[in-house]
Amino acid sequence: MKKAVSFVKTHRFFTGAAAVVTFIFVIALIHNFWTQFASDDWCYMFVYDHFGNPNENSRRVRNIFDVIVSMKNHWKICNGRVVAHGLLQLVLTTSYPHFHKIVFNFVNAFMYVLLGLVIYRHATYKKRDSVLLLAGIYIMMWFFLPQYGVTVMWASAAANYCWCTVITLAYLLPYRMYAVNSGAVMKDSVKNAVVMGILGLFSGCTNENSGGALALMCILFVLYYKLRGIKIPKWSVSGIIGVIIGAIVMISAPGNYRISSKADFAELMNRLQNVIDISKQLLFGLLIIMCVILFLVWITNRGKHTDETEKEHISDCFPAVIYIIGAAASIFVLIFAAMRPERTWFIGVCLLMITIGYFYMEIKFQSLPKYLPHVCAAALAVVFTVSLYSELSQIHVTHVKGQAQRAAILTALDEGKTEATIQYYLHSECKHDAAARFYFVSYFNTSPDDWVNAWAAKYYGLDKIYGE
Numbered sequence: 001m002k003k004a005v006s007f008v009k010t011h012r013f014f015t016g017a018a019a020v021v022t023f024i025f026v027i028a029l030i031h032n033f034w035t036q037f038a039s040d041d042w043c044y045m046f047v048y049d050h051f052g053n054p055n056e057n058s059r060r061v062r063n064i065f066d067v068i069v070s071m072k073n074h075w076k077i078c079n080g081r082v083v084a085h086g087l088l089q090l091v092l093t094t095s096y097p098h099f100h101k102i103v104f105n106f107v108n109a110f111m112y113v114l115l116g117l118v119i120y121r122h123a124t125y126k127k128r129d130s131v132l133l134l135a136g137i138y139i140m141m142w143f144f145l146p147q148y149g150v151t152v153m154w155a156s157a158a159a160n161y162c163w164c165t166v167i168t169l170a171y172l173l174p175y176r177m178y179a180v181n182s183g184a185v186m187k188d189s190v191k192n193a194v195v196m197g198i199l200g201l202f203s204g205c206t207n208e209n210s211g212g213a214l215a216l217m218c219i220l221f222v223l224y225y226k227l228r229g230i231k232i233p234k235w236s237v238s239g240i241i242g243v244i245i246g247a248i249v250m251i252s253a254p255g256n257y258r259i260s261s262k263a264d265f266a267e268l269m270n271r272l273q274n275v276i277d278i279s280k281q282l283l284f285g286l287l288i289i290m291c292v293i294l295f296l297v298w299i300t301n302r303g304k305h306t307d308e309t310e311k312e313h314i315s316d317c318f319p320a321v322i323y324i325i326g327a328a329a330s331i332f333v334l335i336f337a338a339m340r341p342e343r344t345w346f347i348g349v350c351l352l353m354i355t356i357g358y359f360y361m362e363i364k365f366q367s368l369p370k371y372l373p374h375v376c377a378a379a380l381a382v383v384f385t386v387s388l389y390s391e392l393s394q395i396h397v398t399h400v401k402g403q404a405q406r407a408a409i410l411t412a413l414d415e416g417k418t419e420a421t422i423q424y425y426l427h428s429e430c431k432h433d434a435a436a437r438f439y440f441v442s443y444f445n446t447s448p449d450d451w452v453n454a455w456a457a458k459y460y461g462l463d464k465i466y467g468e
Contacts, residue, residue, distance in 0.1 A: 012131075013129040013130075013131055016131035016134075017129075017131055017134055020131060020134050020135050020138065021113055021116075021117070021134075024112070024113055024116065024138050025109055025110070025112075025113045027388065027392075028108070028109035028112045028113065029105060029106065029109040030392070031109075031153060031392065031395065031432075032104070032105035032106075032108050032109055032153065033105050033399075034392075034395050034396055034398070034399035035149075035153045035154070035395070035399070035433075035434050035435075036101070036399070036402040036405075036406070036435075036443075037101060037155060037456075038154060038155075038434060038435070038441050038442060038443050038452070039154070039156060039441050039442040039443075039452060040156040041154070041155040041156050042452060042455035042456045042458075042459055043455050044061075044085060044088055044089050044092060044155075044156060045060060045061060045089075045092045045100060045459055046058050046059060046060055046061060046070075046455070046458070046459075047059055047060075047061055047066050047069060047070045047073075048070040048071070048073050048074045048077070048078070048085075049070075049073050049077075050077070051077065051078075052451065053449070053451050053454040053455070054454055054455055054458040058458055060459075061089050061092060061093050062093060063093060064090065064093070066089075066093070067086055067089045067090055067093065068086075070085075070086075070089060071085060071086045071089070074255070075253045075254070075255065076253070076254050076255055077254075077255045078253075078255045078256075079250075079253055079255055079256045080205065080208075080249060080250035080251060080252070080253030080255075080256050081160060081164075081205075081206070081207065081250065082205060082250070083164065083167070083202050083205045083206050084159045084160040084163065084164050084206060084207070085156075085159065085160075087159055087163060088155060088156065088159035088163075091103055091104050091107050091159075092104065092155075104155055108152075108153075108155070108158050108162070108163075111158070111162055111163050111166055112141075112152060112162060114166050115141070115162055115165060115166050115169075115350070116134070116137050116138045116141060117134075118166060118169045118170050118173065119137050119141075119169065119350060119353050119354050119357065120133065120134050120137050120357065121173060122169060122172070122173060122176055122323070122354045122357070122358075123137075123353075123354050123355075123356075123357025123358045123360070123361065124357065124358075124361055125173075125176060125177055125180065125181075126177075126180045126181055127361040128361065130360075130361070132373060132377055133357055133360055133361070135377075135380075135381075136357075136360075136380065137353060137357060139380055139384045140286070140289075140353050140356070141353070142384060142387070142388070142432075143285065143384075143387070144282070144285055144286055144349055144353070145346065145349060145350075146282050146342045146343055146345045146346055146349060147341070147342050147343045147431075147439060148431060148432045149430070149431060149432050149433045149434040149435070149436050149439055149441075150343055150434055150439050150441060151343045151346050153432070153433075153434040154434040154439075154441055157343060160207065160343075161207070161343055161346040161347075162346075164206035164207050164210060165206075165210065165346055165347050165350050167202065167203055167206055168203055168206055168207075168210050168211075168213075168214050168347060169350065169354075171199060171200065171203035171214065171239075171243075172214060172217055172218065172221075174186060174196075174235075174239075175217070175218055175221040175222075175236060175239075176221065176319060178221075178225070178230075178233065178236070179221055179224055179225065179228075179230070179319055180316075180319075182225075182230050182231065182233075186233075186235060188231070188233040188234055188235065189234070189235075190234065192233075192234070192235040193233075193234040193235045193237075193238040193239075194238065195235070196235040196236070196238050196239035196242065197235075197238035197239060197241060197242035198242060199239070199242065200238070200239045200240070200241065200242020200243040200245075200246060201242045201243075201245055201246040201249070202246060203242075203243055203246060204242065204243035204244060204245065204246025204247040204248075204249075204250070205246035205247065205249055205250040206246075206250075207250075207344075207347065208247075208250065208251060208256075208337065208344075209329075209330045209331070209333050209334060209337075209344055209347065209348075210330055210346075210347040211243065211246060211247035211250060211251075212247055212329065212330070212333060213326045213327075213329045213330035213333075213347060213348075213351075214243050214247075214326075215240060215243040215244050215247060216325065216326060216329050217322050217323070217325070217326040218236070218239060218240045218243060219240055220322045220325060220326075221236070221319075221322060222236050222237070222240065224318055224319070224322065227318075263336075268335055268336075271334075271335040271336075271337075271340070272332075272335045274340060275331060275332060275334050275335055275340060278340065278342055278345065279331055279345070281342075282342060282345050282349065283345075283348075283349070283352065286349065286352045286353070286356065287352075289356055290352070290355065290356050290359070293356055293359045293360050293363070294359055296363045296368070297359055297362045297363055299367070300363050300364035300365070300367040300368060301362065301364060317358075317359075317362075319358065320354075320355050320358040320359060323351045323352075323354045323355045323358070324351070324352070324355055326351050327347075327348040327349075327351035327352050327355070328348075330347045330348045330351070331345060331348045391430055391431070391432040391433075392432075394428055394429075394430040394433060395428075395430060395432060395433045397428065398425075398427075398428050398430075398433055398435045401423070401425045402435075404422075404423060405422040405423060405425075405444060408420055408421065408422045408423070409422060409456075409460055409462070409465065412462065413460065413461070413462070417462075418462060418463040418464075419448075419462060419463055419464045419465070419466065420457075420460075420462055420464075420465050420466070421465075421466040421467075421468055422444060422465060422466070422467055422468075423467070423468065424444060424445065424446050424467035424468060427439075427443070444456065444465065444467050445467050446466070446467040446468065447466075447467070448464035448465055448466050450467075453465045453466075453467065
């Protein structure tokens with residue numbers, strides 16, 4: 001017992017962080033198990049080869065070669081997000097019947113936890129560690145990630161937004177680390193240049209707006225190296241080239257209907273106003289937190305820098321400026337997109353969270369009342385717990401209804417029937433539920449010819465699924 005207590009005291013951050021991460025993983029896992037497949041999820045368990053309902057040639061994805069063929073067709077027919085949908089199909093290739101959702105649940109919970117960790121590492125690299133900040137990041141993710149029920153819980157969108165943001169930020173991390181610790185990232189070798197170039201192709205081909213923002217931020221970090229007199233490594237340049245090529249491959253997909261250049265000046269102004277309105281709605285809370293953090297940085301750092309250290313301090317804040325520019329670019333480029341759903345703000349929100357964490361680490365807490373951090377932490381914990389309980393309670397109601405539908409389908413299969421009738425239910429009003437009414441995610445409908453019913457029937461080996 002004494003050894004355990006000693007270990008906790010010696011490794012206080014490690015044990016605290018492990019507790020936070022474990023708690024978040026368990027909650028995310030429960031949330032995933034209480035969320036069912038919907039809309040495109042059923043389609044992506046088959047080799048993609050056409051729009052519309054399944055036909056006699058529709059076949060299940062069984063291996064990586066099927067995924068490659070499927071994504072080649074997807075790039076030609078639908079859009080260029082082959083990395084996101086390819087990863088999703090890889091996760092759904094298990095040959096065990098009805099086991100796909102279990103595999104996805106664990107992968108998705110892991111990716112959600114990883115998203116918080118990579119945001120934290122961007123904010124704190126070469127700074128002090130803080131369990132409070134790590135917990136705060138997950139709390140911000142819970143409250144501020146756009147269309148949470150869709151971008152984190154709905155399988156198809158989670159792969160597009162949550163997973164791809166992890167890829168994007170993880171790829172950017174070496175650029176961030178090299179800016180403050182150039183000797184301990186990776187060797188400036190041809191091998192590493194090739195590796196970063198290849199990884200850049202995949203990272204740039206994640207999302208239309210995140211791929212471009214990633215390229216911009218990589219370029220800005222290299223310019224930062226130049227200004228600081230740091231040697232520019234080969235891998236940083238090859239990485240930029242790879243990201244740009246990946247973004248071009250994605251945007252130039254023949255089936256990409258999200259990109260639209262057919263807009264006159266008046267239409268662009270309408271789109272700009274739409275982007276501003278959605279940004280106000282989604283970013284207001286984060287900007288308030290940012291202002292509070294900056295105010296605390298200002299009052300705790302007044303008069304503590306000489307002219308020389310002040311210049312160095314300002315220079316050290318440049319990476320935060322890069323994240324802000326990347327967030328702004330990822331958002332305002334949407335005026336050139338034919339569609340601008342709120343979920344496309346995902347990468348921008350995450351970059352703002354990094355910036356908040358970055359400035360949080362600049363606060364000199366010894367200049368503040370000792371009780372203040374503890375009071376704030378307790379208040380946040382209470383608010384988060386109340387919200388978590390309320391939202392998960394509503395999500396569980398949806399889960400029970402979904403389980404009843406699945407039970408009806410499995411009963412029909414057990415009885416040797418070729419058709420199943422399930423109970424159709426109205427969607428919830430919970431923002432963390434993928435089945436929320438205002439997210440317009442398609443679940444089972446009443447008609448057996450509805451595309452969701454048709455693909456789900458194909459998955460289960462039924463001729464038709466009726467809703468009533």
